[in-house]
Amino acid sequence: MSLRQFLRALRARRRVFVVALVAVVLAATLASLMTRKSYRATVALLVDAKDEQSLSDALRPLVLPQERVSYLQTQVDILTSPKVARQVVQDLRLTENPAALAMLGVQPRTDRRDDRLVDALLQQFKAETSQSSVIQASFTCPDARLAATIANAFANAYVNTMLELRVAPTRKAAAWFEEQLKGLRANLEEAQAKLAAQSKLDAQAKLAQNPDRLPEVMDNAFIQQLKADVLHGEAKLQQLATEYGVNHPVYRRQVSENQSLRARLQAEMRKVVAGAASSEGLASANRGSHLRDPRTQPLEQVLTRNVESAERAYDTAMQRYVVSQVESRASQTNVAVLNPAVAPLAAYRPNIALNLALSLISGIAFGGILVVLLEMQDRRVRTPEDLLSINRRLPLLAVLGDDRRPAGLLTGPPATVLRALPKPG
Secondary structure: OOHHHHHHHHHHOHHHHHHHHHHHHHHHHHHHHHOOOEEEEEEEEEEOOOOOOOOOOOOOOOOOHHHHHHHHHHHHHHHOOHHHHHHHHHHHOHHHOHHHHHHHOOOOOOOOHHHHHHHHHHHHEEEEEOOOOEEEEEEEEOOHHHHHHHHHHHHHHHHHHHHHHHHHHHHHHHHHHHHHHHHHHHHHHHHHHHHHHHHHHHHHHHHHHOHHHOHHHHHOHHHHHHHHHHHHHHHHHHHHHHHOOOOOHHHHHHHHHHHHHHHHHHHHHHHHHHHHHHHHHHHHHHHOOOOOOOOOHHHHHHHHHHHHHHHHHHHHHHHHHHHHHHHOOOOOOOEEEEEOOOOOOOOOEOOHHHHHHHHHHHHHHHHHHHHHHHHHHOOOOOOHHHHHHHOOOOOOOOOOOOOOOOOEOOOEOOHHHHOOOOOOO
16 A cells, blocks of 8 residues: 555545544553553752772772763662662651551551562652762652651661761771780780890800900999909019918918909809890890800891781781771762752653653554555555555546545545545436
């Protein structure tokens, strides 16, 4: 069927076409008027990749577009998760509000009411994002105020959930690092004690070889006096040996006095050496460089490396503990409410203007299809072209009621054509 034939059939069956068009438009209008109105409230959320309260570089700026898209999609998934919806139910106490349950289509007395309420909220809640860092979250409900309230509740629950997801792991990490620091501190103190003990032993052994050269010994007035007394006794002993001989009682008495002086001198020197060795060992252990005996040098190097390793491990754990401790006390996230939802004035559904436009298009299409079907079932010959389209070999003898005046496709032929054929009977 060509376009001209279709238009002629449409002109001939225009009543059917008009009835079909009016029926479709009227049905769409009645359905739109009878449909329950729904209102959509939208809240805008700003998601920033940077975090001002973070000491780590985990939330670094997202440079690549794929990273931004993936991060925003993750935020949308969190926003539309059942965890956030359950938080909304708890914050608004929807289970205790029969009117809200009726609006959401949940029976007040039903099994697993909370789960059904969460599912109903997620079915009416939508979150969308584009190339920007703003997430548009909307909730649809028959009541405009309830829609705005639930949309804002979703935004607040999402912010609180993000804060919980950030703070909870850092608190656990801070507690774990605190436990680890106790063991690392014990290991460091043990390594330092071993190094100090070994340094003290090495210092004592080194100082015992040349005690006279110690500054403490040389600066001790009492020891210097004892040394002078010993030298004086030795000189007097030599003089007595020359005058009286080695067997004289005076000589023997002087020998006894000299031995007593040497014993006192050795005892005082041992005291000073012990004190100097103790202070020298502690100082060398703290600064990591002390007098080393070649025979004990490998052991001291091992102990020094153990202390340094324990210090590095303790310092690293302490830094991580401080970062976790600070981040566990964060009070805000990188998400903020940009534009809170307000109660909409116009209904989101039904859109009467859109429904009428679609029904008009649908009615025209339905009427055209109906005309074509009727024409195929009851084919009429209205023009010579219709006859030739059936069989081009048939000769055209004449056209009854032919009028040379042009006739419109939809207005029909002139009245003279309609009167060309006589009435039967």
